[in-house]
Every structure is written in C-alpha cells, then in structure tokens.
Amino acid sequence: MAGLIVFILIVIALILLTVLFAKHFFKVIAALWSVFFIFLVILAVLLYFDIKDLHAKFDTAEKVILLKEQESITTGFSIRKNDDPLFFQDIASYQQAFKEKNYARLKGNAYKLLITEKELFNDISYVDIMGYPLSREKLFVYLNDASPRRKAAKQIATENAIPEERVFQQIQQEFQTEDEFKGYLFAKLVGKSLEKEGANYVVRAYKAGQVEIYPETITFKVIDFLPQFIFDKLFEE
DSSP states (O other): OHHHHHHHHHHHHHHHHHHHHHHHHHHHHHHHHHHHHHHHHHHHHHHHHHHHHHHHHTTTSOEEEEEEETTEEEEEEEEOTTSOOEEOSOTHHHHHHHHTTOHHHHHTTOSEEEEEEGGGGTTOOEEEETTEEEEHHHHHHHHTOSOHHHHHHHHHHHHHTOOHHHHHHHHHHHOSSHHHHHHHHHHHHHHHHHTTTTHHHHHHHHHTTSEEEESOOHHHHSGGGSOHHHHHHHTOO
8 A cells, every 4th residue: 555655756756757847948949949930030020131232232342353273263353333354464473473372462442252163154045245255265265365365356257257467456455464354244243143133143153162252251151041032132232
C-alpha cells in the first residue's frame, strides 16, 4: 500500500513538473518567435528601402565599372547619368588595387563599384563602334590586345572599304591611350547590357555570380534567399 502511494505521488509530481515545464517552454517559444518576427519586420523594412535606394540612384549616381578576366582587371570606366563616360587611361593602378583587394580605393567617391565577368555579356552579339558594327568576340580580342586601336582600325577599314589610316587617325583623336580605347569598347558592351533593365539586370547578374558589387549592402547579402519576382516587382517603374 505504501509503495502504491509513493508511486501515485511520483506520478503526480511528474505531471505537475510536466505542466510547469510546458508552460515555461511555450513561453520561451513565444518569446523567441516574437523576437524573430520583429527581426523579420526590421529586415524587410531595411531591404525595401535599400532596393528603393538602388533603384533610384543606380541610373543617376556615379558608378565605377571594371572588367575582370582570369583574376585580372582588363579595363574599366566610370559614369553617371547625363555625363559622358570617363574611360581610364591607365588601368595598371586599378589592377594593383584589385590585387590588394582594396575595393574602397577602386570605388573612390562613386556610389557603387561593379566588377564584371566576361560571361555577363554572352547575350550580346555585336555593338556599334564609332558608327561601325563590331562583334562581341572580336571586341574581347581587342580588349586583350596590346594595340587595339590599330587592330580595330584595320578591321573597320577592311570591312567597310575605307582607308585604314583615316580610321586610325580618327580613333587616335578620340582616345589618347590603348587603355582609354579599351574602356570605350567595354562601355559599349555595358551600355547595351543595361539599356533594358538597369539596376534589376545587375541584381540578376549578381545572383548568377557574374558581377561583384561594392559596397555590398543588405540587398546583396540576402539576395540568394529571395526569389527574383520580389526584385522584379520592386524595380517596376
């Protein structure tokens, strides 16, 4: 009899402990969920305003855009809306800063730094160069050539039956260095890529690993966890 009483008391004690623990457990879960919910709300607000900022400023604020091939900076330029692009006359200093991972130096005072991969331009078949069509494949040949101005002049002259020297002199007048001419060629590629989607094109490219962005704001930190339709909607005019 005494053993039964002890057993019953133990069962009652266990039930009471279970009830008390359950109450405490659900309170903890509720508290954690509240904190998580507040975090999600704050994150959503920050993300919304960051995307709006990107949408508003991407087309108008200054951007530095570089081309990376085989872990080396090939060419680049800076641009802001309503201004002509500034083609870098000497890319060596940018290459050195890139090797040092000094993205702040690469960006300078610009709003964003974009470091693009060659694959970003796979959908481009040709661009217009000084009034003449040039294929993407040939353009990249020039970007990796030591004398792209002369090579471009020769091809343009041959394909259009005009004097090579006349074309070469025209190119020389426009572009003082080989690096500056490369920047012009690259800007043509970038312009054709961005002309339809603008900032949303960059978001898609970032998700595909075809462009690096600096500074990497909250949009780009969480971009892999969000479906593309969210950005499509937020980037609508």
